[in-house]
Amino acid sequence: MPDDAAFLQVRDLKKHFVLPGGLLRGKTRHVQAVDGISFDLARGETLGLVGESGCGKSTAAKTVLRLIEPTSGTIRLDSVDITGLSRSELHAHRRNMQVVFQDPYSSLNPKMTAGSIVAEPMVNYGILDRSGRRERVAALFARVGLRADQMIRYPHEFSGGQRQRLGIARALAVSPQLIIADEPVSALDVSVQAQVINLFVSLQDELGLSYVFVAHDLGVVRHISHRVAVMYLGRIVELARTRELFADPLHPYTKALLAAAPVPNPRRTRERIVLRGDVPSPVNPPSGCRFHTRCPMAFDRCKVDDPQLLTPGDGRQVACHLYDTATPARSAA
Numbered sequence: 001m002p003d004d005a006a007f008l009q010v011r012d013l014k015k016h017f018v019l020p021g022g023l024l025r026g027k028t029r030h031v032q033a034v035d036g037i038s039f040d041l042a043r044g045e046t047l048g049l050v051g052e053s054g055c056g057k058s059t060a061a062k063t064v065l066r067l068i069e070p071t072s073g074t075i076r077l078d079s080v081d082i083t084g085l086s087r088s089e090l091h092a093h094r095r096n097m098q099v100v101f102q103d104p105y106s107s108l109n110p111k112m113t114a115g116s117i118v119a120e121p122m123v124n125y126g127i128l129d130r131s132g133r134r135e136r137v138a139a140l141f142a143r144v145g146l147r148a149d150q151m152i153r154y155p156h157e158f159s160g161g162q163r164q165r166l167g168i169a170r171a172l173a174v175s176p177q178l179i180i181a182d183e184p185v186s187a188l189d190v191s192v193q194a195q196v197i198n199l200f201v202s203l204q205d206e207l208g209l210s211y212v213f214v215a216h217d218l219g220v221v222r223h224i225s226h227r228v229a230v231m232y233l234g235r236i237v238e239l240a241r242t243r244e245l246f247a248d249p250l251h252p253y254t255k256a257l258l259a260a261a262p263v264p265n266p267r268r269t270r271e272r273i274v275l276r277g278d279v280p281s282p283v284n285p286p287s288g289c290r291f292h293t294r295c296p297m298a299f300d301r302c303k304v305d306d307p308q309l310l311t312p313g314d315g316r317q318v319a320c321h322l323y324d325t326a327t328p329a330r331s332a333a
Contacts, residue, residue: 006042006076007077007177007178007210008076008077008178008212009040010037010038010040010073011038011076013034013060013074013075014034014071014073015056015068016030016032016035017033018030030283031283032233033056033059035056035233035282035285036234037229037234037235038236038329039229041178043208045226046204046210046212046213046224047213048213048225048227048228049214049229050214050228050229050230051232052279054279056231056233057214060231061180061182061212064180065099066082095176096177097178097179098170099182101167101184102183104187105160105163108155108167110154110155113151114141114150115151117155118140118170118173119133121173125174137169140172143203144166144168145199160189164184164188165199167184176209178211181213184215185197185215186216197220201224218246218261227239227245232290233290233291234282234285237253237254238251238316238317238320240314241316245316250316250322250323251318252295252297252322253294260273273296275296279294288302288306289307289321302321307320309329311328317329
């Protein structure tokens with residue numbers, strides 16, 4: 001995807017957390033939660049962000065929103081560099097990027113009615129008067145599959161799926177163009193997951209929304225995403241169109257990740273790729289390729305040389321020395 005088509009551009013984004021009391025030989029110790037990721041997102045596109053727990057995908061999503069301040073790198077939203085904006089300067093741009101959180105209960109204020117929760121972003125931005133906001137909230141309730149008479153209820157009176165619909169309605173309240181969904185269906189029953197995912201898809205078709213969709217469920221990611229970025233220990237190791245990635249994964253970690261996913265048909269089997277050892281600590285990641293300690297295809301170079309994202313063809317990117325004859329992935333300044 002060409003850079004000028006990107007609505008969101010992330011370049012070499014890093015987020016390192018300082019460990020409290022973490023001095024070792026006079027040096028401060030850091031958790032390298034996100035360590036130099038880059039990607040583009042077009043208007044109306046969904047980018048799935050996947051990987052094992054602790055790989056940094058949720059931290060990456062919150063850093064893009066600047067709910068967590070980045071250590072370094074750049075974030076451009078609709079051609080505007082928002083990386084170094086002050087809190088007051090960022091306020092206007094926050095209207096254009098909203099979030100749906102993982103837990104549909106703790107992300108809602110239990111002391112506010114459902115209608116007030118959805119209206120609150122409009123109040124913050126001075127959108128419409130009270131009667132106008134009430135009409136818009138009722139319309140948003142209908143759009144996400146809730147009834148207008150439920151506006152006076154409190155979060156505890158809703159089911160988990162309904163609470164997540166409330167979270168989606170709140171995100172839509174100020175008409176954003178970008179929504180970052182951080183594991184939005186992981187706390188829901190499977191049948192409810194399908195309803196919420198289909199809601200995301202229909203809203204995108206209707207409103208032209210762009211999504212960064214963080215998930216660990218590969219079936220969900222496959223259904224909703226146009227492209228998928230696979231993260232391992234704070235880095236993107238592969239990025240490709242969804243169909244290509246699931247049909248022909250390139251990186252050894254992506255292959256193992258897909259092989260571990262359950263097969264819905266009990267008559268079909270899939271060869272499992274068993275990775276040795278545990279995920280290394282992000283406080284002290286391995287030298288060279290971060291995956292080499294578990295990779296069944298690792299060779300000597302992998303232990304010392306950190307692979308860069310390469311483009312072997314068709315716009316997909318992979319960080320692996322097995323493809324080191326490919327073209328380096330293009331990166332904006």
